[in-house]
Amino acid sequence: MFQRLIFAGRRHRGGLVRQRAFLVRGLLMIWCCLALAVGSAQAQVSSVVHATLATRPTPLRAGESAVLYVRIHVAPGYHIQSAHPYDHFLVATRAVPLPVPGISFGPVRYPKGKDIPASTAITALGKLSVYEGAVKIKIPLRLAANVQTRQSLRVHLITQACDANACFMPATLRLHLVVHIVSAGHKATRAAGATTAGALPAGHPPATYSVLGGKSHTAVWLLVVFALLGGMILNVMPCVLPVIPLKVLSLMNQAHGDKRIAMRHGLFFGLGMVSLFVVLGGVIGLYQWATGGTFLYGSQFQNPVFMLAIGLVLVAFGLSTLGLWTIQPPASVNRLQAPGTGYVASFSTGLLATILATPCSAPFLGSVLAWALLQPSWVVVLFFALIGVGMAAPYVVLAAMPDWIAWVPRAGRWSDILKNTLGFVILAVAVFIFSSLPGRGEILAAINLSLLVGVVCWVWGQMVTSNTPPDRAVAIRGGAVGLALLLGIAVWHWYAPAVKARKLPAGLVPGRFSDDQPIAANRWENFSNERLHAALHADHPVMVDFTASWCINCRAVKAFVLDSPAVRRAAAHAGMVLLSADLTQANPPAQSLLLKLGGRSIPFLAIFSPALPYHPRILRDLYTIDDVLKAVHAAADKK
Structure with a gap:
């Protein structure tokens, strides 16, 4: 069924229109699913911390004393820092009453915090002083004899919430309560809109707490927009830029041919991007769930082995772009695609572009990641998928509208020169990654392994021709890969002692x-x-x-x-x-x-x-x- 949906189609314009309609319906369906999921995520965020104001006694009387209560409810699984946290970098809970004519406020009285164990990622002390569940803060106040009968009490509640893994950005909740004041000895009923202890204003939900960049609340739909925009901007980040023109060049060439094939290439390229973002989100969510730790986006590049592997992949990809070698998918994979179409190559190029994007954080993405990486695993996966959708969107649009780039001349010498130039740029990116390795041992290992990769690519592409018997081709290529692996292991073990001996700067x-x-x-x-x-x-x-x-x-x-x-x-x-x-x-x-x-x-x-x-x-x-x-x-x- 999948192959029929992707590869079937008639050779007239009606078939292309139907494919575009199918694409639009698919995107609308995905968007609806995301909207439902994001709505659920927003409800989860909004229920972290609730706060209300209440007064005792009720009603308030001029010339007398009273108490203003800040009642806080922290959702299960979360806590807020107490008024006296052990770690000074954690923001203490503070209730700050704003000045009101005719009312003077006394020192704020905070409850004692509860000690709980904490991850060393949050505090080196291994414990926190926190508030959990229901919390009551008392603010004594004194009313002047000539105070106005209607007053608005405002309190800024400054707090920082955490879960078991990490802490949110500090936030300020702006609480508001309208009270009516009667003269001394006067009996009066509570005015509409005032709040007694344990009650909420009718028709007004409690103040909600959702942290992003220090703001008390940011709508999750805005985070969705940021994720999509950030994904799109990743395409012009230096990490990804060398790969993108190759795909655009491919789309330009296909725009002069079968438009349905161009559309499919764009879809497979975008699918590669989204797929790897989903996998990355799943791995991060699983890691945080299993270890109780917090993932730092891009921290995989702290591993020299990972950087070395990515650099060697770029060396092979750059040499392929220069025409030194090409790789043919296995026959079982070729059967999944139409002859000569190369959808697997488009998918793989999308994967590579995503890998190169991981050390970059584009504008808008920092705020999105700061929020998303503190959410449940399925929300992490969802927002990484949104970043992938944003990154893939320009190519899907270009594939669906090939006429937009049909004005570009057909492939010729200019496109060959551009492709070769980009091949050298990709090799330069590999050199940059190798130069970022932390020690001399890793850099020397990278140089030697790159030479081995170059030899294998040369043997693969130059020692085997279309006239070479299949058995002999397999033997030559397999032997080259096997010998390179053995030599690569030897090279790594040769430099491993130097890598282990190296220490961080003092x-x-x-x-x-x-x-x-x-x-x-x-x-x-x-x-x-x-x-x-x-x-x-x-x-x-x-x-x-x-x-x-x-x-x-x-x-x-x-x-x-x-x-x-x-x-x-x-x-x-x-x-x-x-x-x-x-x-x-x-x-x-x-x-x-x-x-x-x-x-x-x-x-x-x-x-x-x-x-x-x-x-x-x-x-x-x-x-x-x-x-x-x-x-x-x-x-x-x-x-």
């Missing part, structure tokens, strides 16, 4: 810090918690750049934004300490702080002020010089 190792170490003058230092605390204690604002050598976006932001003359001058003028939190390899102290600040991807920038040392300003994904200057000036003004 600045990244906890405990290698002296309180007497002077503050560096406008230069980047390795991050440590001790260095951060010492700088803030010495009344210096601090900029912490979470980065990695394998993150091209991080390098671009640092080169063109953070190291720009304007930012450097502003930082020097503010006496700012610059700390680089390098996540090229596993760096528990830096990753712990990143998770506490609500980051799940890089680039990520935190700017701390001595006046508010535990409430930094954050910038994520791609940001501008003006964004950084505003944050630097704000931190300097509060010194």
Whole structure:
């Protein structure tokens, strides 16, 4: 049935129209399913924390004292930080009453927190002081004798919620209660709209808590839009860019031929993208469910073996683009596609584009990942699928509307030159990945293994021709692959001792810090918690750049934004300490702080002020010089 839907079709325009209609109906069906799932996700987020205001006694009387209660209900499986958390980077729960004419507020009385064990990813102490379930905060108040009879009481509830794995971004709930005040000794009934203890205003739901970027609530439909836009923007990120023109070139060539085949190629290319995003989301969700940990997007590149494997795949792909070799799918796979159509190649190219996208975090994606990676596993999978749909959308549209690119000339020498140029660009990306390996041993291993991959590709493509007997072709290619594997294992074992002996720089190792170490003058230092605390204690604002050598976006932001003359001058003028939190390899102290600040991807920038040392300003994904200057000036003004 699947083959009939994909490959069947008549050779006239009516068949193409029906295929487009089928595509539109399929996309609408997918969208409806996503909308239902997202609606469910939004209900889940909105039920994390509820808060209401109530007064005792009721009614309030002029000239007398009363108590304003902040009643909080935390959903099962979650908690909020207490008023006195053990870790200062976790935001304490605070109730701040706003001034009201004729009413004076006394010191806020908070309940005692409950100690619970916690993951070391959240706090190095291994425990937290939290509030769970029902929580009651008391705010004493005194009413003047001449207070107006109708008043609006407003309280800002600042809090940070966590589950068993990680913490949300801090949020401020804005609570509101209208009360009517009677004169002393006057008996009156409660006015409509006022709230007594345990009651809610009619027709007004309790304040809800959903955290994203410090806002008290962000609609999940907006996160869906961000996921789709972020996926689309991934196509122009430096990590993915070398692969994309190859697919566009293929679509341009197919636009001059059978339009139905062009549509199918675009669908298979997009399906490859979406499939790998779904698999990635499933693996992340399973990992978080099984280990109780929190996944940092792109952290797979902290593994040198993974980086080496990706680099070698790019070497093989680049050599294939240069025409050194081609690979034919097995006969069993060929039977799934029409002769000479190459749908498996389109699908594989979509997979490769997605792999290259994983170290990048495009605009909008940082906020989406910060929220999605704290949700149940099925929500993680759903939002990764949305990112894949957004990334694949331009190619599906181009495939469905081939006339949009039919004006491009047919393939010729210009397209061969472009293809070869892109082949060299892909090899350059492989070199970049190898240069990001953490040690000399890994880099030398990558060079030697790349030579082996090149030899295998040459044997595969040049030693076997169309006239070579099948048995001999299998023997030649199989022998080359087998010999390369043996030599590759030998190369890796040769360099393994050097890899194991290598250690992190002293600045990244906890405990290698002296309180007497002077503050560096406008230069980047390795991050440590001790260095951060010492700088803030010495009344210096601090900029912490979470980065990695394998993150091209991080390098671009640092080169063109953070190291720009304007930012450097502003930082020097503010006496700012610059700390680089390098996540090229596993760096528990830096990753712990990143998770506490609500980051799940890089680039990520935190700017701390001595006046508010535990409430930094954050910038994520791609940001501008003006964004950084505003944050630097704000931190300097509060010194």
